[in-house]
Amino acid sequence: MMRLVLLLSALLLAPSSAMAGLSEAEPRPIPCPASVGKGVRCVSGQDANGAWYIAAIPPNWNRRLIVHAHGGPRTGAPEASDPLEDLDRFSVMVRHGYAWIGSTYRRGGYGVRMAAEDTDNSRAIFWSLYGRPERTLLHGQSWGGNVAAKAAELYIGDAVAGWNYDGVLITNGIVSGGTRAYGFRADLRAVYQYYCADHPSPDEPAYPLWQGLPLDSRMTRAELRRRIETCTGVNLAPERRTPEQAARLRDILAVTGVAEAQLVSHMTWATFLFQDLVQLRLDGKNPFDNSATVYSGSADDAALNAGVARFKADPEGVALLAHDADLTGRIERPVLTLHALHDPTVSFGVEALYAGTVAAAGRSGLLVQAATDEAEHSKLSDAGYMTALDALEGWIDRGVAPDPAGFQTRCQAFWKSLGPCLFVRSDQR
Numbered sequence: 001m002m003r004l005v006l007l008l009s010a011l012l013l014a015p016s017s018a019m020a021g022l023s024e025a026e027p028r029p030i031p032c033p034a035s036v037g038k039g040v041r042c043v044s045g046q047d048a049n050g051a052w053y054i055a056a057i058p059p060n061w062n063r064r065l066i067v068h069a070h071g072g073p074r075t076g077a078p079e080a081s082d083p084l085e086d087l088d089r090f091s092v093m094v095r096h097g098y099a100w101i102g103s104t105y106r107r108g109g110y111g112v113r114m115a116a117e118d119t120d121n122s123r124a125i126f127w128s129l130y131g132r133p134e135r136t137l138l139h140g141q142s143w144g145g146n147v148a149a150k151a152a153e154l155y156i157g158d159a160v161a162g163w164n165y166d167g168v169l170i171t172n173g174i175v176s177g178g179t180r181a182y183g184f185r186a187d188l189r190a191v192y193q194y195y196c197a198d199h200p201s202p203d204e205p206a207y208p209l210w211q212g213l214p215l216d217s218r219m220t221r222a223e224l225r226r227r228i229e230t231c232t233g234v235n236l237a238p239e240r241r242t243p244e245q246a247a248r249l250r251d252i253l254a255v256t257g258v259a260e261a262q263l264v265s266h267m268t269w270a271t272f273l274f275q276d277l278v279q280l281r282l283d284g285k286n287p288f289d290n291s292a293t294v295y296s297g298s299a300d301d302a303a304l305n306a307g308v309a310r311f312k313a314d315p316e317g318v319a320l321l322a323h324d325a326d327l328t329g330r331i332e333r334p335v336l337t338l339h340a341l342h343d344p345t346v347s348f349g350v351e352a353l354y355a356g357t358v359a360a361a362g363r364s365g366l367l368v369q370a371a372t373d374e375a376e377h378s379k380l381s382d383a384g385y386m387t388a389l390d391a392l393e394g395w396i397d398r399g400v401a402p403d404p405a406g407f408q409t410r411c412q413a414f415w416k417s418l419g420p421c422l423f424v425r426s427d428q429r
Contacts, residue, residue: 027044027053030044033087033091036056036087036095039058043055043129044083046080050106051078051121052080052083053125054084056087056099056100058097058098061097064134064135067102067119068086068087068102068139069139070086070144071141071142073108073110073115073273074108075276078104083104086102087100098137101122101123102122103115106118109280110276112147112150117154119147119148135166137167137169137389138151139169142378143174145170152335153331156332163333166396167333167334167395167396169388169389170335171337171385174346174350176354177353180350180353181350184258185269186311189209190308190310191251193209196232199224199228210278210311212270214275217275221268224271232248232263234260250299255298262345277321278317281324287313287314287321289313290308290311333366334395334396336369337369338380341371341373342373343375343376345378354369368395368404372424381422383418383419383420384411384421408422
């Protein structure tokens with residue numbers, strides 16, 4: 001196990017040679033997105049590991065700081081302007097008085113512990129530049145929810161020296177942990193290949209599907225999309241698909257549970273993210289297993305299960321991924337999660353998995369989970385974000401966990417001008 005930990009540290013945490021030795025640079029002023037409102041100061045800088053950050057300080061700063069962990073993971077090299085997209089998406093927080101800082105992380109690709117460290121580094125940078133705020137809140141969305149949950153476990157601080165984070169807000173987060181997050185995409189690769197046989201195609205070198213792609217592959221996202229569309233007609237109106245395309249698409253979606261609108265995006269993750277995750281971060285070891293999976297829902301389940309590609313996980317691959325991205329549930333400060341019931345990218349079911357992890361650690365009293373009747377992943381209603389943030393603040397102030405059953409009423413009373421209030425009571429889910 002010690003060898004695994006050392007290997008993981010080398011694979012997931014070490015900066016690239018291009019970033020090694022960088023010293024923290026003085027931030028420079030940059031234009032803010034118009035969405036944050038007038039009078040906001042925005043600065044950009046780079047930390048000692050090479051991660052870029054952008055901070056925003058509103059003129060009516062309420063002495064609260066939001067430290068944001070972005071989703072993805074983004075597989076390209078980070079650029080200084082990348083956090084502007086996140087700042088724009090969550091600009092409602094800045095418009096309501098919160099300062100905000102977000103990091104690109106030091107490199108693209110997978111690495112939850114790396115991203116958690118870089119996220120906490122951005123907090124430390126903000127504190128060093130502007131002083132310690134009255135309250136610091138950690139926020140993560142999507143894969144950033146996994147990052148934020150990990151950062152809360154590793155960098156929360158303590159009651160004696162002081163808490164680095166007073167509370168945590170996770171929205172549409174991958175809170176199941178890494179080893180339980182991506183298996184459905186491995187299934188998708190296997191099922192897709194059974195029906196389409198074009199990824200890889202017969203004239204290309206074969207490789208295990210769990211690898212995503214060979215390291216030297218030149219496949220582009222556009223080419224992957226072309227193949228999927230050719231096989232399934234997913235880009236066409238139903239009446240324009242051939243009977244063969246319609247049958248393949250119907251079976252792929254029925255067996256995997258993937259929505260038609262997300263087929264290309266999930267296949268893209270199962271190709272390029274898997275290539276990065278397995279080949280570069282897990283030393284080529286397979287964390288996925290469908291050796292005993294029984295697929296159902298197709299026109300001929302017997303033929304599918306007899307012919308689909310099978311693969312068995314490497315225990316070291318699973319252990320490496322678990323060390324990096326699984327969660328212990330040992331939370332120390334209030335954590336509030338908000339998740340769309342019909343999230344097409346990260347299933348709402350991960351919330352039950354996280355609740356179980358936290359319960360096993362004996363920390364259920366520090367977790368509140370809320371749901372909204374939305375079918376979006378990357379951006380929820382601003383009214384929902386502010387209601388959840390307001391509830392988290394009240395929890396910290398009063399020491400009493402909020403009841404999500406009251407979120408809809410509170411949203412309509414205070415935040416409905418920002419967008420629809422779509423909270424769903426737990427007994428209505």
